[in-house]
Amino acid sequence: xxxxxxxxxxxxxxxxxxxxxxxxxxxxxxxxxxxxxxxxxxxxxxxxxxxxxxxxxxxxxxxxxxxxxxxxxxxxxxxxxxxxxxxxxxxxxxxxxxxxxxxxxxxxxxxxxxxxxxxxxxxxxxxxxxxxxxxxxxxxxxxxxxxxxxxxxxxxxxxxxxxxxxxxxxxxxxxxxxxxxxxxxxxxxxxxxxxxxxxxxxxxxxxxxxxxxxxxxxxxxxxxxxxxxxxxxxxxxxxxxxxxxxxxxxxxxxxxxxxxxxxxxxxxxxxxxxxxxxxxxxxxxxxxxxxxxxxxxxxxxxxxxxxxxxxxxxxxxxxxxxxxxxxxxxxxxxxxxxxxxxxxxxxxxxxxxxxxxxxxxxxxxxxxxxxxxxxxxxxxxxxxxxxxxxxxxxxxxxxxxxxxxxxxxxxxxxxx
Amino acid sequence: xxxxxxxxxxxxxxxxxxxxxxxxxxxxxxxxxxxxxxxxxxxxxxxxxxxxxxxxxxxxxxxxxxxxxxxxxxxxxxxxxxxxxxxxxxxxxxxxxxxxxxxxxxxxxxxxxxxxxxxxxxxxxxxxxxxxxxxxxxxxxxxxxxxxxxxxxxxxxxxxxxxxxxxxxxxxxxxxxxxxxxxxxxxxxxxxxxxxxxxxxxxxxxxxxxxxxxxxxxxxxxxxxxxxxxxxxxxxxxxxxxxxxxxxxxxxxxxxxxxxxxxxxxxxxxxxxxxxxxxxxxxxxxxxxxxxxxxxxxxxxxxxxxxxxxxxxxxxxxxxxxxxxxxxxxxxxxxxxxxxxxxxxxxxxxxxxxxxxxxxxxxxxxxxxxxxxxxxxxxxxxxxxx
Numbered sequence: 001x002x003x004x005x006x007x008x009x010x011x012x013x014x015x016x017x018x019x020x021x022x023x024x025x026x027x028x029x030x031x032x033x034x035x036x037x038x039x040x041x042x043x044x045x046x047x048x049x050x051x052x053x054x055x056x057x058x059x060x061x062x063x064x065x066x067x068x069x070x071x072x073x074x075x076x077x078x079x080x081x082x083x084x085x086x087x088x089x090x091x092x093x094x095x096x097x098x099x100x101x102x103x104x105x106x107x108x109x110x111x112x113x114x115x116x117x118x119x120x121x122x123x124x125x126x127x128x129x130x131x132x133x134x135x136x137x138x139x140x141x142x143x144x145x146x147x148x149x150x151x152x153x154x155x156x157x158x159x160x161x162x163x164x165x166x167x168x169x170x171x172x173x174x175x176x177x178x179x180x181x182x183x184x185x186x187x188x189x190x191x192x193x194x195x196x197x198x199x200x201x202x203x204x205x206x207x208x209x210x211x212x213x214x215x216x217x218x219x220x221x222x223x224x225x226x227x228x229x230x231x232x233x234x235x236x237x238x239x240x241x242x243x244x245x246x247x248x249x250x251x252x253x254x255x256x257x258x259x260x261x262x263x264x265x266x267x268x269x270x271x272x273x274x275x276x277x278x279x280x281x282x283x284x285x286x287x288x289x290x291x292x293x294x295x296x297x298x299x300x301x302x303x304x305x306x307x308x309x310x311x312x313x314x315x316x317x318x319x320x321x322x323x324x325x326x327x328x329x330x331x332x333x334x335x336x337x338x339x340x341x342x343x344x345x346x347x348x349x350x351x352x353x354x355x356x357x358x359x360x361x362x363x364x365x366x367x368x369x370x371x372x373x374x375x376x377x378x379x380x381x382x383x384x385x386x387x388x389x390x391x392x393x394x395x396x397x398x399x400x401x402x403x404x405x406x407x408x409x410x411x412x413x414x415x416x
Numbered sequence: 417x418x419x420x421x422x423x424x425x426x427x428x429x430x431x432x433x434x435x436x437x438x439x440x441x442x443x444x445x446x447x448x449x450x451x452x453x454x455x456x457x458x459x460x461x462x463x464x465x466x467x468x469x470x471x472x473x474x475x476x477x478x479x480x481x482x483x484x485x486x487x488x489x490x491x492x493x494x495x496x497x498x499x500x501x502x503x504x505x506x507x508x509x510x511x512x513x514x515x516x517x518x519x520x521x522x523x524x525x526x527x528x529x530x531x532x533x534x535x536x537x538x539x540x541x542x543x544x545x546x547x548x549x550x551x552x553x554x555x556x557x558x559x560x561x562x563x564x565x566x567x568x569x570x571x572x573x574x575x576x577x578x579x580x581x582x583x584x585x586x587x588x589x590x591x592x593x594x595x596x597x598x599x600x601x602x603x604x605x606x607x608x609x610x611x612x613x614x615x616x617x618x619x620x621x622x623x624x625x626x627x628x629x630x631x632x633x634x635x636x637x638x639x640x641x642x643x644x645x646x647x648x649x650x651x652x653x654x655x656x657x658x659x660x661x662x663x664x665x666x667x668x669x670x671x672x673x674x675x676x677x678x679x680x681x682x683x684x685x686x687x688x689x690x691x692x693x694x695x696x697x698x699x700x701x702x703x704x705x706x707x708x709x710x711x712x713x714x715x716x717x718x719x720x721x722x723x724x725x726x727x728x729x730x731x732x733x734x735x736x737x738x739x740x741x742x743x744x745x746x747x748x749x750x751x752x753x754x755x756x757x758x759x760x761x762x763x764x765x766x767x768x769x770x771x772x773x774x775x776x777x778x779x780x781x782x783x784x785x786x787x788x789x790x791x792x793x794x795x796x797x798x799x800x801x802x
Contacts, residue, residue: 046719050741069531071700072562098544099536117531122486124517125510132544140482142588147483179480182530182586187557188632188695189584189614193702195531203585207609209595209621215611218591219630300482301589325728325739326784328771333737333784335728366786367735368773377795379729379737381771393782
């Protein structure tokens with residue numbers, strides 16, 4: 001059965017590898033310029049080459065974001081960069097700006113995916129962009145799945161001799177409250193171009209609307225999840241389902257990829273039961289997020305789409321603990337993002353099966369010293385007991401919800 | 417250079433007709449415009465009346481539309497004779513495409529105020545809508561020198577905002593109605609939104625039936641700096657007075673303002689009803705901060721073929737853990753570059769072991785390797801091949 005592509009964000013090489021390990025069919029990432037995540041690590045050409053090689057070895061694709069709206073002076077080395085991307089065999093570039101697209105077409109044969117920043121919302125806009133020669137449309141997040149289906153159907157009716165229109169939609173992640181590309185709050189209030197990577201997320205701030213009222217986050221959107229609409233994406237042949245979040249953690253990337261991978265595969269086999277959906281939804285609840293809603297996937301987002309909590313994200317049900325760096329026959333080496341102590345209950349998250357619950361009964365340093373705990377950001381080994389036989393490099397761990405807060409972590413430093 | 421402005425009444429038209437340089441009026445129907453208040457009959461009536469006064473009536477269709485919304489709108493437009501208007505102003509590329517198919521004889525004024533800050537994009541729009549495109553409406557984020565260049569090089573006339581509110585945010589969602597008491601809600605809500613983190617600037621927020629809009633607290637104003645643009649051949653200058661409108665009028669004092677643009681623009685700015693600025697008119701430096709935002713790594717340029725491993729962690733005085741990036745022989749390496757950029761020699765006495773604790777002579781890709789402690793080496797340091 002046909003299946004849509006699962007497309008995940010990759011802030012860096014680690015996230016790329018995690019995304020693909022946990023089921024992404026493709027990843028999107030930024031180079032060191034021309035994207036919308038100026039603060040992300042972003043890939044150097046050398047890292048990009050490694051990422052493309054890794055992805056292609058696993059049968060996955062790599063799309064590079066070139067979705068900033070550029071000014072004339074930004075173009076000076078742009079053509080060379082496009083040619084480099086072509087040499088590195090990236091599978092497509094994601095672009096918002098018509099000028100950028102024209103330069104790409106003039107200097108390379110790169111495939112072009114129209115970024116959601118271009119706010120392509122309707123069939124006539126789709127017609128325009130395909131007339132120009134884009135290969136895929138990433139629709140604005142205001143478009144419902146049935147509307148996307150209509151856009152696709154209209155294209156096929158008008159172009160019976162052509163391949164069906166490739167339409168990509170967001171299935172998960174943070175949402176702009178404004179039409180993407182139509183917000184310049186950062187530009188005018190902070191001197192940072194939101195459409196060249198400098199968004200300061202002013203929409204998330206609490207604003208006072210009258211002298212009597214308390215400040216409210218009236219422009220802050222809840223987070224999108226499309227887990228209950230997976231079947232609709234199939235029905236309307238949406239070719240790629242995108243997870244937002246190039247600034248998010250490996251935990252987020254792994255859990256979202258695993259969740260949607262399971263849902264897509266189960267649906268394609270007729271096995272996406274309500275019970276399984278509940279289980280997958282619980283996994284998505286485990287990662288840090290704002291309140292979820294289904295965006296405009298079914299009907300236009302309306303009342304109830306505002307995230308009213310002023311301070312940061314909701315906490316998910318679980319905390320990210322770390323990632324497996326390597327394994328031997330005797331040990332599993334883990335890079336921690338939280339402290340770990342003997343006695344802690346952890347869960348190994350495997351890409352294709354249920355998490356393994358495990359209570360840590362022994363801990364070792366990487367040189368074999370037995371220790372009681374390891375600090376945040378440290379590297380630690382646990383014995384590879386038979387229960388953990390399937391655990392492998394790039395697998396992630398989370399803390400069981402019942403973990404007791406460590407108050408006196410083992411005193412270590414990260415360097416001199 | 418000609419002026420244009422939004423109108424909502426016969427009084428507005430009369431005032432506009434008294435201005436020699438004002439050749440065009442903008443009509444915003446409820447159905448099509450972000451801040452539209454005119455019914456369909458009112459829009460057509462004002463278009464006819466504008467023509468009688470020698471003014472070109474331009475229909476504003478500046479909303480963005482999802483497929484469902486657009487289909488509803490074009491169904492309604494089938495009953496409108498759009499040729500009653502001299503031109504139509506659109507923002508959604510889909511609307512422009514629809515007009516090119518269904519009304520190829522109707523001139524299009526394309527709003528390219530968000531993004532579209534480069535010549536390639538602007539010339540691209542000219543080519544995509546060749547034959548129909550009457551004008552490009554350019555962004556206030558483009559500095560004057562670039563506006564001058566574009567006016568001279570583009571094959572279609574250009575327009576910029578001369579005075580008016582600066583739109584910061586456009587959402588199709590209803591975001592204010594829920595928070596504003598019912599007696600004030602007549603389908604058009606306006607409040608001031610203040611955020612402590614934003615310095616408590618009172619940003620005007622407007623909700624119409626088309627969505628919610630946020631504006632800058634200071635008006636855009638370049639009426640005192642028009643010489644260069646005029647010489648460059650800027651075709652149109654938009655005077656947006658809608659936020660000063662009352663009782664259905666959208667262009668209060670337009671005749672006096674236009675006169676003062678020529679006689680005393682400095683005083684006009686000084687006496688403007690709100691603070692007035694032209695943020696990016698002289699220069700747009702909104703990316704100058706990026707180099708400071710980006711990662712401060714001083715060693716990223718070492719991440720090439722000579723870089724064979726990266727330090728992941730360690731314990732001071734005990735050991736260092738690193739991951740192999742590309743295969744190498746231990747004999748090939750003798751230096752580590754630490755995040756400050758300093759190069760540190762690897763002591764000859766250092767031994768390299770795998771996770772099992774066995775000494776090794778070479779590293780394989782992605783392998784975890786442990787060495788004795790090397791002073792100064794911290795996570796993120798890179799091992800270099802000789």
